[in-house]
Structure formats: structure tokens, C-alpha cells
Amino acid sequence: MKNPSHCEVNMVLHVDLYYSISISVLQNSFQNCCFTSRYLSSGADVITTATYQATLAGFVKYLDLKSEEAAQLLQSGVYLAKEAVAEFLSESRNSERRKPLIAGSIGPYGVFLHDRSEYSGNYVDSMTKEELKAWHRPQMQSLITAGVDLIAMETIPSQKEGEALVELLREFPNAKAWLSFSAKDGKCISHGENFDDAVKFPIKSDQLVAVGINCCCPDIISPLLMSANKTRGTKIGWIVYPNSGETWNPNTHYISSLEREPVNNQLAKFALEWKELGAKWIGGCCRTTPADIAELRATLTLDLSHD
Numbered sequence: 098m099k100n101p102s103h104c105e106v107n108m109v110l111h112v113d114l115y116y117s118i119s120i121s122v123l124q125n126s127f128q129n130c131c132f133t134s135r136y137l138s139s140g141a142d143v144i145t146t147a148t149y150q151a152t153l154a155g156f157v158k159y160l161d162l163k164s165e166e167a168a169q170l171l172q173s174g175v176y177l178a179k180e181a182v183a184e185f186l187s188e189s190r191n192s193e194r195r196k197p198l199i200a201g202s203i204g205p206y207g208v209f210l211h212d213r214s215e216y217s218g219n220y221v222d223s224m225t226k227e228e229l230k231a232w233h234r235p236q237m238q239s240l241i242t243a244g245v246d247l248i249a250m251e252t253i254p255s256q257k258e259g260e261a262l263v264e265l266l267r268e269f270p271n272a273k274a275w276l277s278f279s280a281k282d283g284k285c286i287s288h289g290e291n292f293d294d295a296v297k298f299p300i301k302s303d304q305l306v307a308v309g310i311n312c313c314c315p316d317i318i319s320p321l322l323m324s325a326n327k328t329r330g331t332k333i334g335w336i337v338y339p340n341s342g343e344t345w346n347p348n349t350h351y352i353s354s355l356e357r358e359p360v361n362n363q364l365a366k367f368a369l370e371w372k373e374l375g376a377k378w379i380g381g382c383c384r385t386t387p388a389d390i391a392e393l394r395a396t397l398t399l400d401l402s403h404d
Contacts, residue, residue, distance in 0.1 A: 133181040139387040140394030141380065142197055144181070145249050146174035146240070149204040153235045168239045175201060175243035200249035200275070201240030205258055206232050216279070218254030218288035229261035237265060241272050248274035252312045252382075255288035256295040263299045273304055275336050275378065277311040283320030293325040300333050307336035312382040315339040315363040322374040334377030339363070341384035365392040372397065 133144055148171055156167035178199045186196060206229060207215030214220050221229070240248060250262045259276055266274055276299045278286040286295050292310070299308045308329075310321055318337050329335070342363050364381055371379055379397065381389050 133178065134185050135387040136390055137181065137185040137197055139391040141390050142195065143200055143380070144178055144197060145200045145202040146178050146245065148174040148240065149202040149251065150208040152209050153239065155209050171236065171239045172243035175199065175240060175245055198246040200247050201245035202249045202251060203233060203236050204251060205253050207254065215252065215254060216287060218258065221255045221257045221288065226257060226261040226264065229258050230265045233262060233265055237269065241269050247306065248272060250274055250276045252277065252279045254279050254286060256286065256290040259295060260298045263302050263305070266304050273306050275307040276305055277309045277336055280310050280313045280317060280321055283317040284324055292321045293328050296325050297328055300329055305333060307334050307378045309336035311338045312340050314342045315367050318367065319370055319374060322371065326375060329375060335375045336378035337371050337376050338380035338382045340382045343384055364389050365396040368393055368396050
């Protein structure tokens with residue numbers, strides 16, 4: 098798969114599913130395909146598999162599955178995504194629509210711990226890179242074997258885990274991927290490292306199509322990109338796919354737009370700014386809707402027509 102050219106921007110959809118429901122979604126072909134097809138119809142060029150919090154060790158521990166069965170369940174996320182893409186293309190009336198890519202989602206180690214440490218990455222303080230690589234290896238192997246177009250190493254909270262994943266990717270030399278960090282403000286990723294420092298190692302990888310940020314508030318992305326643009330150079334583009342901007346409260350879940358300023362249209366609002374800062378892959382993460390993706394595509398398509 099080639100990188101997008103300087104005038105192309107890919108619309109990315111992240112299918113965010115918590116561990117407790119990801120199993121049922123993986124087992125429900127109709128539900129998954131219907132959900133995903135709405136985003137494909139809205140213009141998404143890339144969809145991620147519903148495997149962000151799905152791990153082989155988790156399936157073995159909590160579902161009492163054998164290792165082979167756990168791998169098959171994880172891989173079903175890829176097959177469901179392929180089914181959704183095939184169904185979309187068969188019904189599409191746009192002959193110029195390129196085939197959407199499927200990215201196999203790999204989340205941070207913290208999602209297995211169920212203690213919200215994926216939002217801080219504090220677990221890396223007591224883990225080596227080799228331990229992190231050993232943890233992620235079965236997920237990456239299973240997704241690549243199932244035939245994803247690329248790997249989405251996403252919402253990674255720390256520099257150490259990001260570097261471990263890039264090193265692990267070398268074991269699969271024909272695979273392509275992106276690496277995206279989570280961030281706590283306009284300067285630092287979630288574990289506290291400067292974004293500028295966190296991207297120095299991964300941007301050198303020939304296997305990465307992009308490096309960037311996902312699942313954060315849209316208004317902190319531009320400062321993050323600006324802080325690291327000198328480091329990035331011109332070899333690789335950014336990937337950015339923030340969430341809706343709503344605040345998560347563990348007791349009440351997401352704070353609704355009635356309790357804070359509306360967050361609708363945030364993607365389209367910032368998209369051209371991110372493109373100017375070097376973003377080649379732009380999309381939406383948690384709580385973004387098909388309407389958000391449609392408006393994002395319309396905004397970027399109109400801009401490209403003027404280039």
C-alpha cells in the first residue's frame with residue numbers, strides 16, 4: 098500500500114467499542130456491518146476493526162477460551178470489516194470510489210488491566226520494552242494473518258510503548274501501520290512525554306504510513322502538531338482523529354452537549370488547519386458520527402478541488 102500523495106487526505110473512522118461489548122459485536126455480523134456501513138457511506142476511506150480492547154489473553158482469561166479459539170475470535174473482527182466493505186462496494190453507485198482500507202486496531206496494554214491505566218500509561222514504569230512487545234505480539238500476528246491492509250497502533254499513552262510497537266512491527270516486514278498517541282494537553286502525550294520527543298523514533302520507520310494523535314479533544318491537536326513539525330520533516334505525514342471533545346466522567350459517562358458548549362462539526366472546523374500542518378490522514382474517534390465524517394469529507398474535498 099502506498100502512502101497518500103501530497104494532495105490526498107484519507108478520512109479515518111475509528112470504531113470504538115469497550116471490552117464488555119466488543120465480544121458481542123464480534124459475534125454479531127449484522128450489527129457490525131450495519132454500524133460500519135453508515136460511516137463508509139458518509140465517506141470514510143479507512144475503518145478500524147472492533148479489536149481495540151480485544152486481546153487474546155483477555156479472551157482466554159475471561160471467556161475461558163483456548164488460545165486458538167481466542168485468535169479466531171480476534172480475527173473475526175477483520176472478517177466482519179471485510180464483509181462490511183464488500184457489502185458497501187456492492188451497493189455503491191460511485192464508480193470512482195476507491196476501496197476502503199481496513200486497519201487492524203491494537204490498543205495499549207492498559208486496556209487489559211481494566212483499571213483505566215490506558216489513560217495514563219503508568220504501567221510502563223514497571224515494564225520493559227521486551228515485555229510490552231511480548232504482550233502485543235499475538236494481537237499483531239493475528240490481525241496480520243487475517244489480512245488487514247495495515248495496523249492501527251492507537252491511543253498509545255507513552256513513548257516507551259510506542260517505541261516497543263514500532264520495534265515489534267519490524268518482525269512483520271511486509272506490514273504497514275500507523276502509530277497514534279493519546280494526549281493530555283497541547284504539548285504532552287498522556288504519560289507526560291513531550292509529543293515532539295515521542296515521535297522522534299517512529300518517524301524514522303519505513304513501515305509507518307503516519308504518526309500522530311487520536312482520541313483527544315480536537316482543540317489541542319494543532320498545538321501538538323506545531324510542536325513537532327520540525328522533527329517530522331517531509332518524509333511522513335501526520336494522522337489525527339480526535340474524539341468529539343466531550344468530557345468523560347467515570348460516574349456519569351460522557352458530559353452531554355447540554356452541559357457544555359456544543360461539539361458538533363469540530364472535525365470540519367479544524368480539518369483544513371490540520372491539513373496545512375501536515376496531516377494526511379484525518380478522521381474521528383469516540384463519539385464522532387457519520388454526519389461528522391460526511392461534513393469532514395465535504396470540507397476536504399472542496400479544498401482539494403481548489404488546490
